[in-house]
Amino acid sequence: MRGGGPGERSPGGFRLRTGAEVRRPVLVRRMRPLGFCLEDVRRLLNVLGQLPDTGGPLPATGEQAHEELVTTLRKYWERADARGEDLRGELRAAEDFAGAPHGRLPRLPAASAASRKAVR
Known part of the structure; x- marks a missing residue:
């Protein structure tokens, strides 16, 4: 994507954004x-x-800097x-x-419509 400095706009009036400006909110x-x-x-x-695109050369700073990145x-x-993994466990x-009450519902005696409304 082509983009320029802050405030640059396309001929149609849309703000031009750099690739990093587009990626930031997504990230x-x-x-x-x-x-x-x-x-x-x-x-x-x-x-x-700082990392080269796939297949690109290593940065000019050398292999050690690349390994650190x-x-x-x-x-x-x-x-x-x-x-x-923590979130999946939670x-x-x-x-x-949430599923525990569902297993007990069939064993409970039928309640009146009024008591069911009171629970909601």
């Missing part, structure tokens, strides 16, 4: 439920911006995976709790 929405803060998003965007990226993946527990 925020995806990372926030996993417990990442805005600073984490900034750092991750910085790392991603990959290590940082791997740490984000590991944190995201761990938090995702969801299983919530589903177990």
Whole structure:
């Protein structure tokens, strides 16, 4: 996507955004439920911006800098995976709790319509 400096607009009046400006809000929405803060998003965007596209050459800073970027990226993946597993566990527990009354309902005596309305 072509983009320029702040405030640049297309001939149709639309604001031109750089690739990073487009990716940032998407990344925020995806990372926030996993417990990442805005600073984490900034750092991750910085790392991603320094890594070459697939098949590209290593950065001019050399192989060691590249390995440090990959290590940082791997740490984000590991944190995201761990938090995702925590969330899946919380969801299983919530589903177990929510499903528990359903198993008991058929064993309960039929209640009057008035008492069922009172529970809601």
